[in-house]
Amino acid sequence: MSSPLLMDLTRLIGRAQFETPTGIDRVEFEYARHLLDAHPDRLRFVLRWRGHMRFLNHRAAALFLRFMDEQWRYNKSQQGRRTTRAVQRFLDDAELGAFAAAGDSAERRVASRKLWRLKARLLATSKQLTARSLRGQEAIYVNVSHEGLHSESGLNALVAAGLLRPIFFVHDLIPITHPEYVKDGRPARHRRRMATMLKYGAALVANSRHTAEILSQYAQEHGFAPPQAAVAPLGSAFPVYPSPQGPAATPFFIALGTIEPRKNHIFLLQLWRQMVERHGESTPKLLVIGRRGWENENAIDLIERCPAIRSHVLECGCVGDDVLEYLISRCRAVLFPSFAEGYGMPLVEAMALKAPVIASDLAVFREIGGGAPEFLNPLDGPGWMRMIEAYAADDSPARTAQLRRIENVEIPSWKRHFAAFDAILASLALARAEPDAPRELLRAS
Template sequence: MNKLPGGFGESMFRFLAVRREAAEASINGLREFRRAVRAWRSPAAQTLSLLENSRPQTDGVLFSQGDVYVSLGLDWDQKDLTFVAERKGLLGFKTIFCCYDLIPVKFPHLCVGDVAAKFARYFADLAWCADEIVSISECSKRDLLTLLEELGTPVPKTTVIKLGSHLPTSNNAGVSTQTKEASGDRFILFVSTIERRKNHETLYRAYTRLMDKGVKNLPNLVFVGMPGWGVNDFLADLRFDNRVKDLVKVLTNVSDADLNWLYKNTLFTVFPSLYEGWGLAVAESLAAGKFCLASNAASIPEVGGDLIEYLDPWDVQQWAERLEWYFDNPYALTQAEMRIRKEYDAPTWEDTAIAVFGRAQALLAS
């Protein structure tokens, strides 16, 4: 560029800079065109290469006939299901996978990036690979079956398992001073990643309505969770809105001891999420013997049964009214807690593991 006439080099640089993406796409397109021409002229060599690359390899595979490969991890963007399906066909082992939720497919606008298509493709591949898929709720199971029917894939056996929700015992010795000071003497608790789908904003708006109404002595509203995507403006509102900046507390990197203390000492918990595959925080609240005011969406009523109260997650006015009612009726909370402690039997993670291994044994016996 330095050797071009004065001013021309700079203009050319700007011209190319703003068209960099188009230029790269053109270059890649030319490369693909040349590859296609070579494949057209020499199809035999291209076919031989494909056959060599697709020849199944079983070296290093630890499973064989009579085994069950169980994958319960968050692996939708990491697992090579084609590889698993090939080895399964060659070696005769069986497979169990897990469906936590289909939120990116149902509500792509509530998820980071363009993951909806990838998520749907993952479950389509899973349907061809799985002998059984366990879901964490009846809601997730229904969502999965609906998706597989729409995609026209095979429908493997689907069952439901419950996630553990019991809380480990701890004492107050390990609780941080920061957590106690942020919570104050009276507080309600929302445990969740801070992201759009969890719907923290409904609680924020409900609190501002109560304050604008003139309600005094509101308890602190404690959010426990790491900030996710798309919430920078919301967190800024919490910092700069003078009505709530001293009432709404955000705690991150909370220890198990801190979390147990928060559950134990909260007036009650809240969970206004727009959609859940399960709703672990509701189950943990019940395991701690605490009442929850929760969203009526998706799987959440499966978690709480008739032990808690459900609200439309979008109805800010209803949330404001019911929050105020419970603030003014501690006896109702005491009665609800007594019933929860009497009737709620929190499943343990050991129970979850036993259920999964039970499914594996049943699969081998079928």
């Protein structure tokens, strides 16, 4: 008999109020969808709440995921529709309005309200998970968000009793390796998360070789057994909709990601200011797509108060996947001047849509980009300006050359990712049935 599967939805349920997802949100959602499709008879959804792990009503959780998918794909809330109109005016793109209107409906406009109601229902009907409720069955617990792992409460006793075998997903160790880019207290919290994973994980999944190597080094330096982490790169949510062909008439670029110091938005905005001074009205435009994070005051001041870039830079914090795909497929390039990343899902999403990428010269970007993107030092102002100017030109040879490179790159996919994950499940089942059998977790490339 197969072990029960417990999928942790703590993060998604806790973020029902957000109309668009982060990368970690997308990963938790894709795992939930895969387990619903591939292992429906074994699956139970859980969340960690008030220091306890709790079972969720399965039907309500599945409905919650369906409405969340609808919200992310179309985002026809009042704010979402307002943002789309602002982008349409900014780019003078009449086609965008028609494209967005095709996905509009009365039901989609109230998706966020449905999510709030379902969240309340899920919390009210949840039931505490105990050793008795598992009925002596050893369950596999899947947590892919880091959520709640700063506390061992609810895990250690069940693992010690042989009733729970956790699979953890490691996104990055940035709060530990780059504490200057996170809030006070987050490095200590992340160290506790890593300790929980390394002490209790029956299997670990890393999003890249880069992350797996940093995790292994961290484990050795802090007295943990060397982790056996399967490397499974993340896929793209795109393409979902028919994509327009060719770049838009108005040259524009996209910076995609939460507005925070690590993403280096301030560098791009200063660069755009210089380009406006050099080129005036012929300067290409920049869409800054992403929610506001923390300690971003300087970047926000430039966006809101700098007259020089006001007509050439637009902040878009509430873009649905349909509009996002449309924009990525028509931009001259997607820009990633980050100082540090554990992966870079937006880079994979851009390449999946055959959109050129200009990115920081980071090891993980080279790993997942396969040599297709343009790579630059994140502080090389003249280099970035030359590259952006080259890609903004009509019939740009540099842009055309990258599009050819993208065609020859094997872009990471969710299909390959979940083939690796299902191999891990099979490996754990073999170890349970034959305790002395070797447990080699498959590595996806």
